[in-house]
Structures are given as C-alpha cells and as structure tokens.
Amino acid sequence: MKNVSYIDRPNRPLFVYAVLFLAFLYVPVLFLPLFSFNDSQYIAFPIENWTLRWYRDMANNEPMLAALMNSIRVGAVASILSTFLGIFGAKAVTRYRIPGQEPIIAVIMAPLVIPGIILGVALLILINRAGITLSLYTVTLGHILVCVPFAMATLMTRFEGFDKSMEEASADLGENAWWTFWRVTLPMVFPGVLASLLLCFTISFDEFILAFFLGGTDPTLPLYMWGQLRFPQRLPNVLAMGACILLISFFVVFFSQWLVRRDPDSPKSAG
Amino acid sequence: MxxxxxxxxxxxxxxxxxxVIAVDNVSIDIEQGEFFSLLGPSGCGKTTLLRMLAGFESTTSGEIYLDGKAMSEIPPHQRPTNMVFQNYAIFxxxxxxxxxxxxxxxxxxxxxxxxxxxxxxxxxVKLPGYGKRRAHELSGGQLQRIALARALVKRPKVLLLDEPLGALDKKLREEMQLELRALQESVGITFIFVTHDQEEALTLSDRVAVMARGEVLQMASPQQLYNRPFNVEVADFIGQMNFFDAEVMDLQDDEALLDVQGLGQLKASAEGEFVQKGASIVVALRPEKLLLSEKGDAGDENTVKGELSTSAYLGSRSHFFVAVDGCEEPIEVAGQDAGFGAGESLQRGGEVWLSWARESLVLLPVT
Amino acid sequence: MSESVTGAASPAEQNRPETGWRSRLRAFYHGSEALQGYTLLSPTLLVMLFSMCAPFALMVLMSFWTQIGYEFDTAATLKNYDKVFSEPVYTKLLVRSLLISASCTFATVIISYPMAYYVAFHVHRRKMIWIILMTLPFWTSYLLRIFTWKVILGFNGVINSGLIGMGLIDKPLEFLLYNPTAVVITLTHAWAAFAILPIYVSLEKIDRSLLEAATDLGDGPMARFLRVTLPLSLPGVIAATVLIFVPTVGDYVTPALVGGPDGVMLANLIQAHFGIINNWPGGSALAIVMMGIVGLIAMTYIWLTRFAVRNIE
Structure with missing residues (x-):
C-alpha cells in the first residue's frame, strides 16, 4: 500500500505482534469450550472421544439452573439501578459546571481501583453490624457499587458526544426540562443507555468476589461454579457451563461495546 | 539520474x-531563492503536493528532484526540507x-x-527571551513564529509552509505576511507556500501555481495571473470578474471583431489560438476596469447603457451592480470612494453608463 | 440550564404572589448552575458515598476491636495492628503481594503498549473491531479466565499432556502450577485487556503532525518514538499502571486457584480472617494496612501523573 502517509505506513513486525497478542488473549480462554466436548473426566490431551453429554447434563442440573436464575435476577436489578444512577451522574457532570467536579468523579470511579476484597469485607462488616441477613439483595447492593463507575463512563462518552445546543434548541422551542429529556436527550443517549445496561449486566453476571462475601444461602452462578471446582469429577460440567457463559458474555459485551464505539472517527474510552 | x-x-x-486522484501529472520548476505559492481551493491537491515534497506522502508516479537529486527513495527525515505545519505542531x-x-x-x-x-x-522571529515558555502560554501568532524558527534553524534548502497563516485573524495575518516576505528575502531560502487565500498568494509570491482537481491550471507571476489569466476558472478564482459570452465575427491580423452578449460588437486584440473566426469565446472584464457615469456616448463601442440595481459599501470602496439588456447577471463595477463621489448620488433604478478601455478586455476560451 | 428557567417562569407562577425569601431562593436556585448540577448528581453521589464511606468507617472502627467467639469486644485496642507489623509472616505475605503485583503490572504494561501502539497508529479501517477485540476478554468472567490457567498449567493440564503426547517429556512438569510465576502469568493475562485502554487513548490523542514535525526535523522512527511518542503517552502508561497495580495487590482468587502454598498473597489471609480464622477485627486491620500501603504507592503514582500531565499540557 502506497496510499497511506509516511507516519501511518504499515509495520509488519508490529502487525505480527498484534496477532500474537490477540492469540495470547483468546487462545487460553478457548481451552474451556474445547475440553467441554471431551468425553473424559480428565482434562488432558489427546481428546479421544467427543461428546455433548456435559451440555445435556446441564438441562437437568436443578441447583445450577437455580443459580442461573439468581444471577439473572441480580444482574437485571443491578444493571437497571446502576444505569439509572449513571444517567443522573453523567448528565450532571457533562452538562453543568460543578465546583469540585474532579474529586466527585474520582469518588464515583473509586470502586474501579479498590481491590474487590477490600470492598467485599467492608460491606460485609456494614451488613453484619446493621443486622441484615446476607442474601441476593446484599449481593445486588455490592454489584451496584462496582457497576456504577462503568455505567457512568459509558454514558459520559455518549453525553459528551452530542451537542448541548440540541437541548437548548428544544428549550427554545418551548419544551420544559422533563419533556426535553424525553424527546431529545434520551433518544440521543439511548445507545449509551443500552450499552450500559448490557455491560452492567455482564459485570454483575460474572462477578465473583463481592458475591462470595455478600452472598447468603442462594448462590449466584459464579459462586455455584466455585463450589463445584472442589469436586474433580464435576469438572466437565463446570467446563460446559463456563463455555456457555463465555459465549454469551462475549456476544453481549461485543454488542454493548459496538453501541458505544459505533462512530469510528471518535474512538473514545469506555473504561 | x-x-x-x-x-x-x-x-x-x-x-x-x-x-481518488489527488495530484494529476503535475510538473513545476522552482528556482533557488524563489517564493513560490501553490494556490487553490481545498481538495485541489496543493497540500498533498507539499507533503510529497516533504516526503510524508509517496508519489504514485513521477519524480521530484531537489538540487539535482531524486527524492523518492529518501525518507522525510533525511530530506533537506523543513516544514511549517498548518497547526504549527509545537511539541x-x-x-x-x-x-x-x-x-x-x-x-x-x-x-x-x-x-x-x-x-x-x-x-x-522577534521573540527573544521566550526560550523558557511553553506552547500553551503562547498566542497563535507567537506559535507561528516558533514554528518558523524551528524549521529555519535547521538551515534547510527549502522551507515548506502549509497554510501557516490560516489560523490567524485578519489583522495579524496581514502583519505576518509582510514579515514572512521580509524574512524570506533576508535568509534567501526557497519558500514553497500553500494557501487557499488568493490575496495572500498574490501579496507574497514571486510566482504562483493555481491548482484545481489535482492539476496546475496556470503558473505565473501575480501580475500576469491577475491581468492575463489563462481561463475562466483562474480568472474567477483570482479576484472579482465579469464574464460575457461572445462570438468571434471576424479576425484580421491581431484584431478580432467580437459580438459580445449585452455589450454589443466591439474590437479586441486577439491573443491565443482559440480566437478563430466563428468560435465561441468568453470575454472577461475586471470590476475595477469599468468606469461608471451618468452620461455616456452611445456611439462609442466601449460603452454600454444600463440600470443601477444595487450597490454594496465595502469601506475602502463601493461595488455597484448594473443590469444591462442582454446580460443574465448584473455587471459588477468597483468604484473608489475618492474618485467616485458621483456614485453616492446615483439612484437605484437610475440610468447609468459603463465604459472601459479596450486593453482591459480579456479573451478566454470556453471551458 | 435554560429549559429549567423557562419551566419555572411559567405565567401561572409569575402571577402568584410569593413571599420574598421564597422567590429569592427559587431565583437563586435557577440562577445557580452548580446547585442544579448537584441536585441531579446527588442520588448517584449519595449512594456511592454512603456505600463506600460507611463500610470503610466501620472497618476502621472494627480494626480496634477484639473477636471473642462470634461476638466482639468493642474496647479500643491497637493489638491487631501490633500483630500485623510484628508477625513476620504478615510482612512476608505483604512483600510477596507487592512483588507479584508489581511484576504483573510491569509485564502487562510492557506487552500492552505495542498492541495499543499498533491499533492507534497502524490500523486505519475497522479500528472499532480491533479496540473491541483487544478489550473484550476483560469484561467476561474473571473466575473462568483464571480457571482456564489451572486447566492449562495443571499436572494433567494442556501443556503437560500436550508435551507428553508429543513425546517431549516422560512425566508431567510440576513446576508449572502452584507458584508465584503461575500467579503472575495468570494475572497478566487477566488484566492485559484493561491496560490497553488508557494507553491507547493517550496514544490516539497525539496529534499526527507532531510526529511529522519530528520526522521533518530529522528524527528516524526510533528517535521519534523516544523523543515524542513515548513522553506524550506517559500519562496513559501511568494510568494503566495504577489501574492494574492497585486491584491486583488485593487479588485472592488467582492465588487461591493457581498460587499453591508459595503463591499465597495477603488477600488470601484477609479472606481467611473473615472465614476459617474467624477474626474480623484482625482481618480489618490487615485490610487497612494493605490499603494504606497500596494507597501510598498509588499516591506516589498520582503525583507522578500530575507531574507528567503538567509537563505535557
């Protein structure tokens, strides 16, 4: 290609590196689905016989299905509430000049850099002292805490992406704040809202550490899996389950990221 | 070689x-110490050509020689050229x-x-003592000077300037034009200057290449470009111009008898091969070469009667628009305030006369 | 914001007589952009503040208590902290955690930088797909991504059975799993996708004409990288470092799954205090000490970030 300028001209070693990097990222993860079709209790090469029986087993695995439902419920509530909080926060910090904006954003984003175990034990102490029984509700609370920063980041990109004068035009044409939000702001940020919902759902669905500390007797799916890891004979079931979770997560996250980054000219960060 | x-x-x-063909078979020779401008609307290929000189873009075909050396194999960091970037690119x-x-x-x-x-x-660049400042502490004009200093300190054989004055406001731009010209004369380095501003190109340059659609339309000194454009496009791009469709009625030696739409039959000196008997051509007249008056001589062939439709006050001068029978668009006339007090007494819709010198007529081929 | 102003100034409200202080308050509210902003922000901010401050305050308080069976003696004492600093095993685990985390951070940033660089400067079409591809794994199950390394490095795992299958070794290599190196590899894999984003963003922000200017002034590709690209992308590198170092110090799932006895980190000990050891005050003190030290290191970094950013903008 002689079409690109000197600075952007192709660099073959770097391209090879990029491919290797992606391989490093993806290949290890692909061993889980691969061995989930292995008709043996042991994870080892060579794979002699292929089977679908671990997947068939899943359909009859009552505790696993219960855990799945728990995860879906927690994920749905956590993602909706976090996105709600994210919309308020993102609109406030992108549309108003607020004194102390930077520290405020830092506080909201803090769970991103606080080790999960610290958040987990701190919340555990609070819940224990308040005399609240550990349950899926307490897990949901923990998940909202880790989801809000991601919801904020996703929505802020979207709010920054559209011109404030659109909202001003609506006000100028006679709509009040509430209707302006419904008729202009929300439709414009809708892809961001959807992306935030999907992303928060996946984060909650896959979250383990907080669920570990804050979970009661009803396990979420990752907790259930953790429990199964102790039994070597259950490993193939875990692999099949993991393969399904990975596949679904990949699709949901891909779609949510695609929504955020659709405009190829403005590659902005979501994290 | x-x-x-x-x-x-x-x-x-x-x-x-x-x-997309950005630059199409362009050939230009530039002399040592020349101030050369590439002028054209955005997307005409002028910046691409400049970037090929700097080495940031490769040539699809053709070759660039600098001081006798072919440049295509030489990477940009080894070329004896330096560039002043449009956004200054100060680190x-x-x-x-x-x-x-x-x-x-x-x-x-x-x-x-x-x-x-x-x-x-x-x-x-008249910024002594600014060495410890940083880019964000400087104004646009100062950044521009730093960019110039940074390129010139390397003592390049050629300085390439990519619309360096484009981001400055009008007053500062005019100041910088004068300084740039003085600077070029004092250092004696060849300057190649890209701009879309025709006034800027005419003010600064020894020679100008007017570009459009990747091609060079005309390459000439500012005076030639203004007074003797090659075609309608160049004439239209450089300054204001009135155009009239015309037909060559007769051709004797160097004199052509023309039938000009709206202006009637008149004689002009025939320049260019396209002036053939029976050929359709375009006659062009600069607004400032027209004289506006309330009385006129109907017998003079270089005079026409019209009706004043509008006028525009531009400060240093006024422009009048005169509707003439047979012309689709009103003719634009530039009147200097000093010499044209009469203009103010003219009534809209009033009868006026336009006259011009025969040498002012520019004959152009039909595009 | 203007629409709120129009909303408030409806004719009905304008005609209604209002007491002076009330209308003044209203005018003050609508005239103050900051106040409206705070109102909108307050639900989010309050939820976040409460659910972080309250637990941390309690944790600090509890770290001065003593565990008695399933109850607490709430008389304030410093002996939990005393124990943290006097027991050599705690210090050892803390140092090991910091070392493992630092190696992992270093490895992650080093391998992510060229990738971010490639996408920022050499990908021109379908850039979005590349960005999504390289960050995607980060959003998927952390537990599974760690577990997969147990499968790969295990005694009967992918590498060992593969090598035996190819006849390269006779019996499984035991040094693959259950050691600090396994923890570093696993953590690096788990966090690489996260390091890319800040680095990519800082590279993408660099104006191309600055790179051209460097070239124009005589720099070859390497000199240009060292003199312009690297210094200008430093904020992204430092941000990535903080974003990975802090959470990985506190990771306990990875050491639990692939670390073995030699790979145990401080977080595993904290977790044990809330589990089998059943000494919550002791665990709180450990958590606070770890946070404090990590915070101190992170602060140094944030100071560095400020320093770098000030030099660049």
Missing amino acids: TTKQSFITIDGVSKHFGD PHLDVSGNIAYGLRKDKLGKVEQTRRVDEALEM
Whole structure:
C-alpha cells in the first residue's frame, strides 16, 4: 500500500505482534469450550472421544439452573439501578459546571481501583453490624457499587458526544426540562443507555468476589461454579457451563461495546 | 539520474488515493531563492503536493528532484526540507528552546553553539527571551513564529509552509505576511507556500501555481495571473470578474471583431489560438476596469447603457451592480470612494453608463 | 440550564404572589448552575458515598476491636495492628503481594503498549473491531479466565499432556502450577485487556503532525518514538499502571486457584480472617494496612501523573 502517509505506513513486525497478542488473549480462554466436548473426566490431551453429554447434563442440573436464575435476577436489578444512577451522574457532570467536579468523579470511579476484597469485607462488616441477613439483595447492593463507575463512563462518552445546543434548541422551542429529556436527550443517549445496561449486566453476571462475601444461602452462578471446582469429577460440567457463559458474555459485551464505539472517527474510552 | 537545471523539479508527479486522484501529472520548476505559492481551493491537491515534497506522502508516479537529486527513495527525515505545519505542531512536552533545538540533535553542536543558534533563531522571529515558555502560554501568532524558527534553524534548502497563516485573524495575518516576505528575502531560502487565500498568494509570491482537481491550471507571476489569466476558472478564482459570452465575427491580423452578449460588437486584440473566426469565446472584464457615469456616448463601442440595481459599501470602496439588456447577471463595477463621489448620488433604478478601455478586455476560451 | 428557567417562569407562577425569601431562593436556585448540577448528581453521589464511606468507617472502627467467639469486644485496642507489623509472616505475605503485583503490572504494561501502539497508529479501517477485540476478554468472567490457567498449567493440564503426547517429556512438569510465576502469568493475562485502554487513548490523542514535525526535523522512527511518542503517552502508561497495580495487590482468587502454598498473597489471609480464622477485627486491620500501603504507592503514582500531565499540557 502506497496510499497511506509516511507516519501511518504499515509495520509488519508490529502487525505480527498484534496477532500474537490477540492469540495470547483468546487462545487460553478457548481451552474451556474445547475440553467441554471431551468425553473424559480428565482434562488432558489427546481428546479421544467427543461428546455433548456435559451440555445435556446441564438441562437437568436443578441447583445450577437455580443459580442461573439468581444471577439473572441480580444482574437485571443491578444493571437497571446502576444505569439509572449513571444517567443522573453523567448528565450532571457533562452538562453543568460543578465546583469540585474532579474529586466527585474520582469518588464515583473509586470502586474501579479498590481491590474487590477490600470492598467485599467492608460491606460485609456494614451488613453484619446493621443486622441484615446476607442474601441476593446484599449481593445486588455490592454489584451496584462496582457497576456504577462503568455505567457512568459509558454514558459520559455518549453525553459528551452530542451537542448541548440540541437541548437548548428544544428549550427554545418551548419544551420544559422533563419533556426535553424525553424527546431529545434520551433518544440521543439511548445507545449509551443500552450499552450500559448490557455491560452492567455482564459485570454483575460474572462477578465473583463481592458475591462470595455478600452472598447468603442462594448462590449466584459464579459462586455455584466455585463450589463445584472442589469436586474433580464435576469438572466437565463446570467446563460446559463456563463455555456457555463465555459465549454469551462475549456476544453481549461485543454488542454493548459496538453501541458505544459505533462512530469510528471518535474512538473514545469506555473504561 | 537526470541532471536538472532548476533547483527543484517536480516532474510529472501524480498521487492517487485509491480511486481518488489527488495530484494529476503535475510538473513545476522552482528556482533557488524563489517564493513560490501553490494556490487553490481545498481538495485541489496543493497540500498533498507539499507533503510529497516533504516526503510524508509517496508519489504514485513521477519524480521530484531537489538540487539535482531524486527524492523518492529518501525518507522525510533525511530530506533537506523543513516544514511549517498548518497547526504549527509545537511539541507540548518541550519548551520553546527545546522545540527550536529539536532538529539540531544530529548536528552534534556543543551546548554553547546550540544555545547561540536557538537565541539567534528567536531573535530572527522577534521573540527573544521566550526560550523558557511553553506552547500553551503562547498566542497563535507567537506559535507561528516558533514554528518558523524551528524549521529555519535547521538551515534547510527549502522551507515548506502549509497554510501557516490560516489560523490567524485578519489583522495579524496581514502583519505576518509582510514579515514572512521580509524574512524570506533576508535568509534567501526557497519558500514553497500553500494557501487557499488568493490575496495572500498574490501579496507574497514571486510566482504562483493555481491548482484545481489535482492539476496546475496556470503558473505565473501575480501580475500576469491577475491581468492575463489563462481561463475562466483562474480568472474567477483570482479576484472579482465579469464574464460575457461572445462570438468571434471576424479576425484580421491581431484584431478580432467580437459580438459580445449585452455589450454589443466591439474590437479586441486577439491573443491565443482559440480566437478563430466563428468560435465561441468568453470575454472577461475586471470590476475595477469599468468606469461608471451618468452620461455616456452611445456611439462609442466601449460603452454600454444600463440600470443601477444595487450597490454594496465595502469601506475602502463601493461595488455597484448594473443590469444591462442582454446580460443574465448584473455587471459588477468597483468604484473608489475618492474618485467616485458621483456614485453616492446615483439612484437605484437610475440610468447609468459603463465604459472601459479596450486593453482591459480579456479573451478566454470556453471551458 | 435554560429549559429549567423557562419551566419555572411559567405565567401561572409569575402571577402568584410569593413571599420574598421564597422567590429569592427559587431565583437563586435557577440562577445557580452548580446547585442544579448537584441536585441531579446527588442520588448517584449519595449512594456511592454512603456505600463506600460507611463500610470503610466501620472497618476502621472494627480494626480496634477484639473477636471473642462470634461476638466482639468493642474496647479500643491497637493489638491487631501490633500483630500485623510484628508477625513476620504478615510482612512476608505483604512483600510477596507487592512483588507479584508489581511484576504483573510491569509485564502487562510492557506487552500492552505495542498492541495499543499498533491499533492507534497502524490500523486505519475497522479500528472499532480491533479496540473491541483487544478489550473484550476483560469484561467476561474473571473466575473462568483464571480457571482456564489451572486447566492449562495443571499436572494433567494442556501443556503437560500436550508435551507428553508429543513425546517431549516422560512425566508431567510440576513446576508449572502452584507458584508465584503461575500467579503472575495468570494475572497478566487477566488484566492485559484493561491496560490497553488508557494507553491507547493517550496514544490516539497525539496529534499526527507532531510526529511529522519530528520526522521533518530529522528524527528516524526510533528517535521519534523516544523523543515524542513515548513522553506524550506517559500519562496513559501511568494510568494503566495504577489501574492494574492497585486491584491486583488485593487479588485472592488467582492465588487461591493457581498460587499453591508459595503463591499465597495477603488477600488470601484477609479472606481467611473473615472465614476459617474467624477474626474480623484482625482481618480489618490487615485490610487497612494493605490499603494504606497500596494507597501510598498509588499516591506516589498520582503525583507522578500530575507531574507528567503538567509537563505535557
């Protein structure tokens, strides 16, 4: 290609590196689905016989299905509430000049850099002292805490992406704040809202550490899996389950990221 | 390698971006010490041509010779050219001295010598003592000077300037034009200057190449370009111009008898091969070559009667628009305030006469 | 914001007589952009503040208590902290955690930088797909991504059975799993996708004409990288470092799954205090000490970030 300028001209070693990097990222993860079709209790090469029986087993695995439902419920509530909080926060910090904006954003984003175990034990102490029984509700609370920063980041990109004068035009044409939000702001940020919902759902669905500390007797799916890891004979079931979770997560996250980054000219960060 | 006589020879250079032809078989010779401008609307290929000179874009075909050497195999960092970027491209992580000294690393100057060169460069662009400042502390005009100093301190054979004055406001731009010209004369380096501003190109340059759609339409001195444009497009791009469709009725020696739409039959000196008996041509007249008056002589062939439709006050001068029978658009006339007090007494809709000197008529081919 | 102003100034409200202080308050509210902003922000901010401050305050308080069976003696004492600093095993685990985390951070940033660089400067079409591809794994199950390394490095795992299958070794290599190196590899894999984003963003922000200017002034590709690209992308590198170092110090899932006895980190000990050891005050003190030290290191970094950013902008 002689079409690109000197600075952007192709660099073959770097391209090879990029491919290797992606391989490093993806290949290890692909061993889980691969061995989930292995008709043996042991994870080892060579794979002699292929089977679908671990997947068939899943359909009859009552505790696993219960855990799945728990995860879906927690994920749905956590993602909706976090996105709600994210919309308020993102609109406030992108549309108003607020004194102390930077520290405020830092506080909201803090769970991103606080080790999960610290958040987990701190919340555990609070819940224990308040005399609240550990349950899926307490897990949901923990998940909202880790989801809000991601919801904020996703929505802020979207709010920054559209011109404030659109909202001003609506006000100028006679709509009040509430209707302006419904008729202009929300439709414009809708892809961001959807992306935030999907992303928060996946984060909650896959979250383990907080669920570990804050979970009661009803396990979420990752907790259930953790429990199964102790039994070597259950490993193939875990692999099949993991393969399904990975596949679904990949699709949901891909779609949510695609929504955020659709405009190829403005590659902005979501994290 | 061909030995070329000119200092810079652009020899049949083309640049294709996929299906888009950005530069189409351009050949230009530029002399040592010349102030040469590439003028044209955005997307005409002028910046691409400049970037090919700098080496940032490769040529699809053709060759560029600089001081007798073919450039296509030489990467940009080894070319004896330096560039002043449109947005100045001042390094934000370095101070002004750091920016100016950036290109001197390879020259292995001693610390003292390097400082002396930097101070000298700052002196040259009239910013002595600014060495410790950073980019965000400087105004657009100052950044521009730093960019100039940074490029000139390398003592390049050719300085390439990519619309360097485009981001400045009008007053500052005019000041910088004068300084730039003075600077070029004092350093004697060849300047190649890209701009879309025709006034800027005419003010600064020894020669101008007018470009459109990747081609050079005309290459000439500012005076020639203004007074003797090659075609309608150049004439239209440089300054204001009235155009009239015309037909060549008769051709005797160097004199053509024309039937000009709206102006009637008149004689003009025939220049160019397209002036053939029976041919359709375009006659062009600059607004400032027309004289407006309330009385006129109907017998004079270089006079026409019309009706004043509108006038526009432009401060230093006024422009009048005169509707003439047979012309689709009103004719634009420039009146100097000083010599044209009469203009103010003219009534809209009133009868006026336009007259011109025969030499002012410019004959152009139909495009 | 203007629409709120129009909303408030409806004719009905304008005609209604209002007491002076009330209308003044209203005018003050609508005239103050900051106040409206705070109102909108307050639900989010309050939820976040409460659910972080309250637990941390309690944790600090509890670290001065003593565990008695399933109850606490709430008389304030410093002996939990005393124990943290006097027991050599705690210090050892803390140092090991910091070392493992630092190696992992270093490895992650080093391998992510060229990738981010490639996408920022050499990908021109379908850039979005590349960005999504390289960050995607980060959003998927952390537990599974760690577990997969147990499968790969295990005694009967992918590498060992593969090598035996190819006849390269006779019996499984035991040094693959259950050691600090396994923890570093696993953590690096788990966090690489996260390091890319800040680095990519800082590279993408660099104006192309600055790179051209460097070239124009005589720099070859390497000199240009060292003198312009690297310094200008430093904020992204430092941000990535903080974003990975802090959470990985506190990771306990990875050491639990692939670390073995030699790979145990401080977080495992904290977790044990809330589990089998059943000494919550002791665990709180450990958590606070770890936070404090990590915070101190992170602060140094944030100071560095400020320093770098000030030099660049």
